[in-house]
Amino acid sequence: MSRPTATEPEFAEVFGPHLSRATGDRLDPGVVPDKTVKTHCCFCGQQCGIELLVKDNRVIGFEPWLEFPFNHGKLCPKGVKRYLQGAHPDRLLHAQVRDEHARGGFRPVAYDEAVSRVAAEIERIQSAHGPQAFGVLSGASLTTEKAYLMGKFARVCLKTPYIDYNGRLCMVSAAAANKKAFGIDRAANPWSDIPKAEIVWISGANVAECAPITTDYVWQARENGGRVIVVDPRLTPLARTCDLFLPIKPGRDAALFSGVLNLMIEHDWLDHAFIDAHTTGFTDLARAAAEWTPARTAAVTGIAERSIRQAAEWWGTARTSFLLHARGIEHHTHGVQNCLGAINIVLASGRIGREGCGYATITGQGNGQGGREHGQKCDQLPGGRDIANPEHRAHVAGVWGVAPDDLPGPGVDCYEMLRKVDRGEIRGLLSLCFNPAVSLPDSAFVKRMLEKLEFYAVIDFFLSETARYADVVLPGSLHEEDEGIVTTAEGRVIKINKAVDPPGEAREDWRIVQDLARALGRERGFTFVGPAAILAELREASRGGVADYAGIGYERLEREHGVFWPCPSADHPGTPRLFEPGSTNPVARGAGPFYFPDGKARFLPASYTSPAEEVDADYPLLLTTGRVVSHFLSGAQTRRIGPLVDHCPEPFIEVHAQLASRLGLADGDLATAATRRGAITLRVSVVKTIRPDTIFIPYHWPDGKSANALTIAAQDPISKIPEYKVCAARLTKAGEAR
Amino acid sequence: MPVPESHEFFIDPRRCIGCNACVQACTECDTHKGHAMIQLDYVDRGASPQTVPVVCMHCDSPTCAEVCPADAIKRTGDGVVQTARKPRCIGCNNCVLACPFGVPKMSTGMNLMMKCDMCYDRTSIGKKPMCASVCPSQALFFGTREEMARLRPASRVLNVFRFGNQTITTRVNMLVPGQAFVESLDVLSALHEPAAGNDAAENVLLDGMEAPHAG
Ligand code: SF4
Ligand code: SF4
Ligand code: SF4
Numbered sequence: 001m002s003r004p005t006a007t008e009p010e011f012a013e014v015f016g017p018h019l020s021r022a023t024g025d026r027l028d029p030g031v032v033p034d035k036t037v038k039t040h041c042c043f044c045g046q047q048c049g050i051e052l053l054v055k056d057n058r059v060i061g062f063e064p065w066l067e068f069p070f071n072h073g074k075l076c077p078k079g080v081k082r083y084l085q086g087a088h089p090d091r092l093l094h095a096q097v098r099d100e101h102a103r104g105g106f107r108p109v110a111y112d113e114a115v116s117r118v119a120a121e122i123e124r125i126q127s128a129h130g131p132q133a134f135g136v137l138s139g140a141s142l143t144t145e146k147a148y149l150m151g152k153f154a155r156v157c158l159k160t161p162y163i164d165y166n167g168r169l170c171m172v173s174a175a176a177a178n179k180k181a182f183g184i185d186r187a188a189n190p191w192s193d194i195p196k197a198e199i200v201w202i203s204g205a206n207v208a209e210c211a212p213i214t215t216d217y218v219w220q221a222r223e224n225g226g227r228v229i230v231v232d233p234r235l236t237p238l239a240r241t242c243d244l245f246l247p248i249k250p251g252r253d254a255a256l257f258s259g260v261l262n263l264m265i266e267h268d269w270l271d272h273a274f275i276d277a278h279t280t281g282f283t284d285l286a287r288a289a290a291e292w293t294p295a296r297t298a299a300v301t302g303i304a305e306r307s308i309r310q311a312a313e314w315w316g317t318a319r320t321s322f323l324l325h326a327r328g329i330e331h332h333t334h335g336v337q338n339c340l341g342a343i344n345i346v347l348a349s350g351r352i353g354r355e356g357c358g359y360a361t362i363t364g365q366g367n368g369q370g371g372r373e374h375g376q377k378c379d380q381l382p383g384g385r386d387i388a389n390p391e392h393r394a395h396v397a398g399v400w401g402v403a404p405d406d407l408p409g410p411g412v413d414c415y416e417m418l419r420k421v422d423r424g425e426i427r428g429l430l431s432l433c434f435n436p437a438v439s440l441p442d443s444a445f446v447k448r449m450l451e452k453l454e455f456y457a458v459i460d461f462f463l464s465e466t467a468r469y470a471d472v473v474l475p476g477s478l479h480e481e482d483e484g485i486v487t488t489a490e491g492r493v494i495k496i497n498k499a500v501d502p503p504g505e506a507r508e509d510w511r512i513v514q515d516l517a518r519a520l521g522r523e524r525g526f527t528f529v530g531p532a533a534i535l536a537e538l539r540e541a542s543r544g545g546v547a548d549y550a551g552i553g554y555e556r557l558e559r560e561h562g563v564f565w566p567c568p569s570a571d572h573p574g575t576p577r578l579f580e581p582g583s584t585n586p587v588a589r590g591a592g593p594f595y596f597p598d599g600k601a602r603f604l605p606a607s608y609t610s611p612a613e614e615v616d617a618d619y620p621l622l623l624t625t626g627r628v629v630s631h632f633l634s635g636a637q638t639r640r641i642g643p644l645v646d647h648c649p650e651p652f653i654e655v656h657a658q659l660a661s662r663l664g665l666a667d668g669d670l671a672t673a674a675t676r677r678g679a680i681t682l683r684v685s686v687v688k689t690i691r692p693d694t695i696f697i698p699y700h701w702p703d704g705k706s707a708n709a710l711t712i713a714a715q716d717p718i719s720k721i722p723e724y725k726v727c728a729a730r731l732t733k734a735g736e737a738r
Numbered sequence: 739m740p741v742p743e744s745h746e747f748f749i750d751p752r753r754c755i756g757c758n759a760c761v762q763a764c765t766e767c768d769t770h771k772g773h774a775m776i777q778l779d780y781v782d783r784g785a786s787p788q789t790v791p792v793v794c795m796h797c798d799s800p801t802c803a804e805v806c807p808a809d810a811i812k813r814t815g816d817g818v819v820q821t822a823r824k825p826r827c828i829g830c831n832n833c834v835l836a837c838p839f840g841v842p843k844m845s846t847g848m849n850l851m852m853k854c855d856m857c858y859d860r861t862s863i864g865k866k867p868m869c870a871s872v873c874p875s876q877a878l879f880f881g882t883r884e885e886m887a888r889l890r891p892a893s894r895v896l897n898v899f900r901f902g903n904q905t906i907t908t909r910v911n912m913l914v915p916g917q918a919f920v921e922s923l924d925v926l927s928a929l930h931e932p933a934a935g936n937d938a939a940e941n942v943l944l945d946g947m948e949a950p951h952a953g
Binding site: 022027028029061062064066071073074075076077079080081208209212213215216219220222223224225235236237238240241245247303304307629630643644647656657658667685686687688689690691692 | 752753754755756757758759761762763765766768769771772783784785786787788789859866868871872873874875876889890891892893942943944945
C-alpha cells in the first residue's frame with residue numbers, strides 16, 4: 001500500500017503547479033540570445049516548427065519559424081508560451097523518494113541511489129512473482145527513439161509482456177480501423193491536400209482548440225470554393241462558419257455514416273470503378289447499410305433528416321473531398337466502428353489516394369503516431385510489426401540479438417494493466433511521462449490501484465499528480481533537452497533538436513532507462529551512446545515493416561523539413577500521400593494501393609450499438625469531455641505556465657440555455673455534475689452552442705476539478721480506448737439536494 | 739528602415755477562433771514586452787463562439803492623435819500610429835475616449851497610453867508582426883495585397899469605416915465576403931444589429947431535440 005504521504009495542498013506547496021511567467025532576461029528586449037534552435041512545439045500532434053531563443057543554457061523566448069512547411073510560423077497559445085516551461089521552479093532537479101516526514105511527502109536522494117533502489121525493487125518483485133509481475137506505462141509525447149527504447153526495455157530487459165502507453169487514450173480506435181480497412185495506420189494524406197478539396201467533412205474534431213493550425217487549411221479550402229461539413233454535439237469555433245452543421249448526439253457516429261452511405265447507394269453517388277477495382281466487401285456492406293433509412297438515422301443521431309440528406313448529397317456528388325476526424329468519434333466503446341463508418345463513405349466515393357482527396361485522423365499527442373509504430377504499444381513491435389506474428393518477431397529478435405521465443409507475447413492495454421494490479425498479477429510499475437491519475441477514466445479506481453502497487457517508480461520532469469503515489473521519482477528530461485524524431489499528424493517524420501542541457505541531476509530519459517538496465521545487470525542491448533545510435537537500430541528494426549523508417553536520418557530530416565514514412569531507403573523520397581498509384585507499399589508489392597497482399601481495401605460493416613451507459617431518470621443528461629485551447633492533456637505542463645492559466649484558469653460545465661433555465665442555473669453559477677462514479681462542482685457556462693441534452697467539461701484538471709472523476713472506464717473491445725466522450729450524468733445547482 | 743508600403747495588415751474576423759495566440763504573442767514583441775496590445779473579445783459567448791481580435795487600425799488621420807493635447811501620439815511616415823511618447827504623454831485619457839475603434843489603453847502604472855504599434859521593432863526590419871505571424875487560422879495576416887488576392891479569392895479587402903458622419907480610412911484592412919457589395923463598413927449600425935448566424939445555430943441545435951429518443 002502506498003498512500004500519498006502528504007496531503008494534496010502540502011504536496012502542491014512543494015511541487016506545484018506554480019506558475020511561471022516571463023521575468024528578467026525573458027522580458028528584457030535588449031538581451032541578445034546566444035543561439036537560436038530550430039525545433040518543434042512540445043505539445044500536440046501537429047508539432048509546429050518553432051525557433052527557440054537560448055541564452056546561458058535557458059530558453060528565453062521564441063521566433064516564428066516561417067520556413068517550416070506545415071505551420072509557416074503559426075502557433076497556438078501553447079506553442080507561444082511553451083518556452084516558459086524551461087527553468088521552471090517546479091522542475092525536478094533531483095531524484096526523490098517518498099518520506100512521510102519530508103515536506104510534500106518526498107525527499108531528494110542521490111541519483112545513483114534512486115536508480116539502485118528501483119532496480120532492487122524490480123528484481124525483488126520479478127524474482128518473487130515472475131517477470132510479468134512488473135509493468136511499464138509509457139508516454140506518447142516521447143521521441144520515437146525513447147518510445148522504441150521503452151518497448152525494447154520492457155521486452156528484452158524486463159522480459160515482461162506488460163507495456164502500454166498513453167496513446168491508448170488518444171487515437172487507437174482510428175489506428176485499429178485503419179489497419180482493418182487499409183492495412184496501414186497513418187493519415188492517408190498530407191494536410192496540403194485539404195485546401196484542394198471541394199468538401200471537407202469533419203467529424204468529432206474541435207479543430208480550432210485541439211489542432212488550431214489545421215483551421216487555416218480548412219478555411220483555405222472554403223476560400224477556394226469548397227464546403228465544410230462539421231459533425232459535433234457542440235458548435236465549436238470552426239463549426240460556427242461551416243456550411244452544414246450536424247449536431248449529433250454523442251456516441252452515434254456509426255449510425256450517421258451508415259445513413260449517409262445508404263443515401264449514397266440509393267442515389268448512386270458511388271465510384272463503381274474504384275469499388276470494383278480496389279475494394280472488397282461492398283455488397284455485404286450495402287445490404288447492412290440499407291436498414292439505415294434517413295428516418296431511422298435521424299431518430300438515432302438526433303440530427304434533422306433534411307440535414308442528413310444534404311450532407312449525403314454534398315459528400316456524394318463532390319469531385320474531391322477530405323474527411324477528418326478525431327477523438328469525438330474515437331473515444332467510444334464502439335470507436336473502431338465509428339471510424340470504419342467514416343472509412344466506408346470515403347471508400348465508396350473512391351476519393352482517396354489522389355490529390356485533393358484524402359482521409360485522416362488528427363493525432364492528439366505530440367508523438368502519438370511515431371510512439372505507437374515502434375514498439376511501446378502492447379501488441380506491436382518496431383516498424384508497426386505485430387508481436388503475435390512469428391515472422392515479425394523473428395525480424396525484430398534478430399535485430400535485438402535475442403531468440404524469438406525469448407520475446408514475450410502481446411500484453412494488455414494500460415487500463416487492463418491496472419485491473420491486473422487489482423488482481424495482484426501486476427505488483428510493480430514504472431511509468432514515463434504518463435499521468436494516469438488525471439488522464440484515465442474513473443479516477444477513483446485508478447488512484448486505488450496506484451495505492452495498491454507494491455512498488456511504483458516514475459520518470460518525469462515535474463512531479464505530476466500521479467507521482468504523488470510513487471515510491472521513487474527519477475528526474476527526466478524536457479522536450480528541449482534532448483534530440484530525436486517524432487511523427488506528426490500528417491505522417492511526417494521530423495527532427496527535435498536539443499536547445500539546453502538538463503539541469504541539476506536530471507537526465508535524458510534514455511540515459512535513465514539504460515542506467516536501470518545496468519543496475520539490473522541486464523545491460524546487453526542498452527549501451528546506446530545517444531539518440532542517433534538508437535535511431536540507427538530502430539531503422540533496422542523497422543526495415544521492411546509497414547512503418548518503414550530505414551531511409552530516415554537526422555541530416556536528411558533537417559534538410560528536407562521532414563520525410564513522410566514509409567521511406568525504405570536513403571534515396572527514397574518518402575511517401576506523403578498513401579495509396580497513390582505507384583507509391584511504396586511493402587505489403588501489396590505492386591498488387592494495388594492498399595496494404596494487403598491483394599492490394600485491396602476492405603469495406604467492413606460499421607455496426608452501431610448505443611454507448612455503454614444510456615441516460616435514465618437518475619442520470620438524464622449526456623456528459624462529454626474534451627479540450628480547451630490553452631491547456632494540453634492532463635495539464636502537467638500547461639497548468640504551470642502563468643499566461644496559459646490566466647487564459648483558462650478553471651474547468652467549467654458548458655450547458656445549453658434551455659437546460660440551464662430548466663435547472664434554474666445562470667451563467668457563472670456553481671453546479672454539481674454527477675455520474676455513477678463521482679461528482680464535481682464547477683461554474684457553469686451557459687451557451688446556446690451545445691446540444692440541450694448534453695453537458696461538456698474540459699478534462700485537463702486533477703482531483704476535485706477532474707472530469708475523469710466522472711467518466712466511465714468502459715472500453716472499445718478492439719482498440720481498448722475508453723469512452724471519454726459519453727456517459728450518463730445529472731446536473732444540479734450546487735448546494736441543492738436532488 | 740520604414741515598414742514597406744507593399745506590406746499591409748489584414749483582419750478576417752470570420753476566421754478568428756478565439757485561441758488567444760495573438761494576445762500571448764503580442765506580449766513577446768520587443769516594443770512593449772510583457773504587455774498585450776491586441777484585445778480579443780467574444781461578441782456574445784452565450785450565443786456564439788465568435789470572437790474578434792482588435793488591433794490598432796493605424797488610421798490615415800488618427801483621431802487619437804488629433805485629440806491629444808500634448809501632441810504625444812506620432813504617426814510615422816510609413817503610416818504606423820505609435821504608442822504615446824513617454825516624455826509627452828500626460829495620461830489624460832483623451833485618446834482612449836476618442837478612438838472610434840477603442841484601441842488605446844491607459845497603463846495606470848506607467849501613466850502612459852500604450853497601443854499596438856504594428857510591432858514596429860519587427861515590421862521596420864522586414865519581419866512580420868508577432869500576432870499575424872502566429873495566428874493559426876490566419877485571421878490576422880501581414881503581407882501584400884497580391885498575396886491576399888491569391889489566398890482569399892472568395893473575400894475582398896476594405897479599409898473605409900463609417901461612424902455616423904465620420905469616415906475613416908486605415909492602413910489596416912478588413913476582409914469581407916467577396917459578394918458583399920459594400921463600400922465601407924458602417925460600424926455604428928452594426929452595433930445595433932443582432933449578430934448574424936446565431937439564431938440559425940440555435941435552431942440547428944434544437945432541431946434534433948424534437949426527434950424521439952432512441953438508443
Ligand atoms: S500545441 Fe499544437 S498547434 Fe499549438 S503550437 Fe504546439 S504543435 Fe502547434
Ligand atoms: S490568434 Fe488569430 S484566431 Fe487566435 S484569437 Fe488571435 S486573431 Fe483569433
Ligand atoms: S501588431 Fe504587434 S503590437 Fe500590434 S497587436 Fe499585433 S503583436 Fe501586438
